[in-house]
Amino acid sequence: xxxxxxxxxxxxxxxxxxxxxxxxxxxxxxxxxxxxxxxxxxxxxxxxxxxxxxxxxxxxxxxxxxxxxxxxxxxxxxxxxxxxxxxxxxxxxxxxxxxxxxxxxxxxxxxxxxxxxxxxxxxxxxxxxxxxxxxxxxxxxxxxxxxxxxxxxxxxxxxxxxxxxxxxxxxxxxxxxxxxxxxxxxxxxxxxxxxxxxxxxxxxxxxxxxxxxxxxxxxxxxxxxxxxxxxxxxxxxxxxxxx
Amino acid sequence: xxxxxxxxxxxxxxxxxxxxxxxxxxxxxxxxxxxxxxxxxxxxxxxxxxxxxxxxxxxxxxxxxxxxxxxxxxxxxxxxxxxxxxxxxxxxxxxxxxxxxxxxxxxxxxxxxxxxxxxxxxxxxxxxxxxxxxxxxxxxxxxxxxxxxxxxxxxxxxxxxxxxxxxxxxxxxxxxxxxxxxxxxxxxxxxxxxxxxxxxxxxxxxxxxxxxxxxxxxxxxxxxxxxxxx
Numbered sequence: 001x002x003x004x005x006x007x008x009x010x011x012x013x014x015x016x017x018x019x020x021x022x023x024x025x026x027x028x029x030x031x032x033x034x035x036x037x038x039x040x041x042x043x044x045x046x047x048x049x050x051x052x053x054x055x056x057x058x059x060x061x062x063x064x065x066x067x068x069x070x071x072x073x074x075x076x077x078x079x080x081x082x083x084x085x086x087x088x089x090x091x092x093x094x095x096x097x098x099x100x101x102x103x104x105x106x107x108x109x110x111x112x113x114x115x116x117x118x119x120x121x122x123x124x125x126x127x128x129x130x131x132x133x134x135x136x137x138x139x140x141x142x143x144x145x146x147x148x149x150x151x152x153x154x155x156x157x158x159x160x161x162x163x164x165x166x167x168x169x170x171x172x173x174x175x176x177x178x179x180x181x182x183x184x185x186x187x188x189x190x191x192x193x194x195x196x197x198x199x200x201x202x203x204x205x206x207x208x209x210x211x212x213x214x215x216x217x218x219x220x221x222x223x224x225x226x227x228x229x230x231x232x233x234x235x236x237x238x239x240x241x242x243x
Numbered sequence: 244x245x246x247x248x249x250x251x252x253x254x255x256x257x258x259x260x261x262x263x264x265x266x267x268x269x270x271x272x273x274x275x276x277x278x279x280x281x282x283x284x285x286x287x288x289x290x291x292x293x294x295x296x297x298x299x300x301x302x303x304x305x306x307x308x309x310x311x312x313x314x315x316x317x318x319x320x321x322x323x324x325x326x327x328x329x330x331x332x333x334x335x336x337x338x339x340x341x342x343x344x345x346x347x348x349x350x351x352x353x354x355x356x357x358x359x360x361x362x363x364x365x366x367x368x369x370x371x372x373x374x375x376x377x378x379x380x381x382x383x384x385x386x387x388x389x390x391x392x393x394x395x396x397x398x399x400x401x402x403x404x405x406x407x408x409x410x411x412x413x414x415x416x417x418x419x420x421x422x423x424x425x426x427x428x429x430x431x432x433x434x435x436x437x438x439x440x441x442x443x444x445x446x447x448x449x450x451x452x453x454x455x456x457x458x459x460x461x462x463x464x465x466x467x468x469x470x471x472x473x
Contacts, residue, residue, distance in 0.1 A: 003326060070456060071452070073455075073459075074451065074452045074455035074456045074459065075413075075448050075451050075452050075455070076413035076414070076416040076417075076427070076451055077413075078416045078417055078419060078427060079416060079427060079444065079447055079448045079451055080448070082431075082440075082444045082447075083444055083445070083448055086440040086441070086444055087440065087441050087444050087445060090440075090441045091441070174310065177312075178310075178311070178312035178313070179312070180312075181312035181313075181314040181315055182312075182314055182417065184314065184420070185419060185420060192312060192314050192315045192318065195315070195318075196318060199322070205322045206322070206323070209315065209318060209319050209322070212315060213311060213315065213319075216310060216311055216312065216315065217307075217310055217311075220310040
């Protein structure tokens, strides 16, 4: 392979005027992390609501829940981001659309919302599976104690369901981080976009991508370890992952 | 809301969208699914093998691929494949590789990691006694796998494999980042040429939705049909 390796590239000044190529990668990492965190918060919020709705009795609840999940699951994430970024501002009343377009960091907000809603369908499915895996006696016991539906979910079903679905939620959290890279198509300058920029400025394509790869692996590792700690600290003794 | 919605732009570009664009997408999906399944099955067999180091290599590959974003992997291979081609053929300059080939290699290698996990679950769902029975009949490893274990594993995992293929179908839209003309790429080119982003992206979303929704319904139907009663 006649490729000129230059691992010192990261400590050379970047053409942006301030900082080195390494600083560029770090700024990309910051955007990846911030976008993923906001998207994950949105995904959890709507995912929990929809997940609960899907386990409620009644035809309307089932319809709303399954429409939500099918809508966000059956359109590629990239297309959804394009819809949020290019289409939604046009369909809103003119003044609103303009306001959205002029928002500072528009790609960031769009990406967080788009990825958040996309992931919410997956979180909802996990939570539904978690709630349905509980023995039906638990719901009945809650009702028999005189709890309202809300209280049954709050004090009986959800605390257990969340613990059951922690492992799959971990992989959904990892997916959220990975999916932020799709947002480079709408101009979010996250980690992959930064690696790509380094390649364009310096032609050191493999160093840039290797660095990005290692950073993604480290972020993954950190999330996995954090979730393991969480799993251990909320484990119910004598149950599932309990001691 | 839909005043000024231009349906003509969609109608005029239908042949381009579906023959060029969707043709590319479907071709890439099918070839990548078949290639990914074959490679994934081999990786699953490696992972369950009793030969030392092989399981670690397979697990390392699967975990590595699964912790990287697909967009980054697409970029990796887009730049790496010409150099690999040069190394393999011994040419004196990086090989020219078409976008389709590069994308296909990427998706086969990437999806293999996901198919491998599915096939591993499928293989592990076969009772041990069947393998033992196969050996007792005098079959060798290859015969036990190809005529006893894998056919059943494939059948048990068929719904999951097809669901993964639907995800793959959606993921192929990411070849947009290396400017290939898949269905979304075609829609996006028309959208930018005619300044009709709203119409084209809504139409693209609708087409993806209908295809994926119907396909996932079919898979669910298949699941109830092929389920083996035990």
